[in-house]
Amino acid sequence: MKRIGLLGCGAIGTQIALAIDSGKIPATLTHVYDTKRSQADNLVSKLKLKPEVVANSHLLSSNPVDLVVEAASQDAVRKDAVSILQNKKDLMIMSAGALLDQSVFEVISDACKDFGKTVYLPSGAIAGLDVLKAVKDELESVVLVTTKNPASLKDAPFFDSSDIDPEKISEPTVLFDGKAKEAVSLFPKNINVAALLSLVGLGSENTSVRVVADPNTNKNTHHIEANGKFGKLTITVENVPDPTNPKTSRLATLSAIELLRQICTKEVQIGT
Template structure:
């Protein structure tokens, strides 16, 4: 028996910042993916949304849009604002601002909503590689996960890092934070948001260790993952180019979201 498959994926983006704009640009021309809505808090900054997309400012306006997927890329506060409505009115919701999941009550509430409506809460790979390997390895006991985030000084400007290290005039790498993934993502939601992804894939927010580094020699935004457990050992390093319009984010973040979107509709999932 042949199973019917929708020919066009109906997608809504929450947020119209650097990541959402990059996603839209990468998907331009895709005949099997349609951006049918863009959700924002302030409509004034979203005049140039994709042609044919509906601009919405009220989460309940997602109702009736027959959405297959909602992708959030609007910041931590947006997850609480849009999450439950999105999970109620769409088959799946991918959350880029994963630092929101440091709030355990919020995560539990979203999971309850997904369970009640038969939808899925998706955690994208963000700027990382190897997340599928960590998640698979976690089926057996894991002993340790260490996530080291290395970025050039300019990527840490405007964050709490400025109160911990003199970013101007650095001549060598400076590790200015060492703690749990929960602490890192809570204190540095723009830069260490990705630590929640490695934590949820492996041993959780309070056992995953995170180190934050400002390195004047860094050519991009780097992540070094070290995992030890019953499966064996995993060591991985990736250095991403920063997003041209936002140096705190990586190009790979948008690329990973596009791959997630394509995998919801394309016959070959990779």
């Protein structure tokens, strides 16, 4: 069985750990780390098979694990991804937004080649990445419209330089209409979906993003339209937010659990 190290013990990390503990993912969770020790301790208290809580992120990958799952933050990706690959561990990244920085993407991509390791990015809170991968060479446009309750967006840096008060939004309001490259700095905690679409498709300078705050919704909705020689893709995912972190969609966690299960299982693999 593969040995897993977990970097980040919040909403997603906890559900992944529980899925390993219950046997849904055939693997062993051996080590966990969180900058907040209490988060790691709280997670371990929920598990039957107790992993070791390590004192820093380096100890996660210097221990004999096969794969590290990052479910922490973009900072964690910037700080730890390369050393995890250098330590000859595969890596699953949830904070995909970090890879929109071209220099970060390049060092991680080079490290995969140099050390013969794989970085996995689950589809997260959207569907349709399989299509975009397959039609990449024929894509002409990709547009993402993300609609969330203002409460799920209110900590975004966007509001630091805007006249809009998230507490006072009373009707659906377009907060941002531009390219993914700019959206990453204005909505860093909501940008993972735009990052995945950009990385798979046309890049962050050619992927259009609209962010809508809708006080009448309790869903995180992503509507994607892609056009090209292949035809047209239109897809809408209405996500239920995670009960412990409303910025995170339940689907993001389920998608990570399923990819990890596939990585840890020898079986027929269906889907692109």
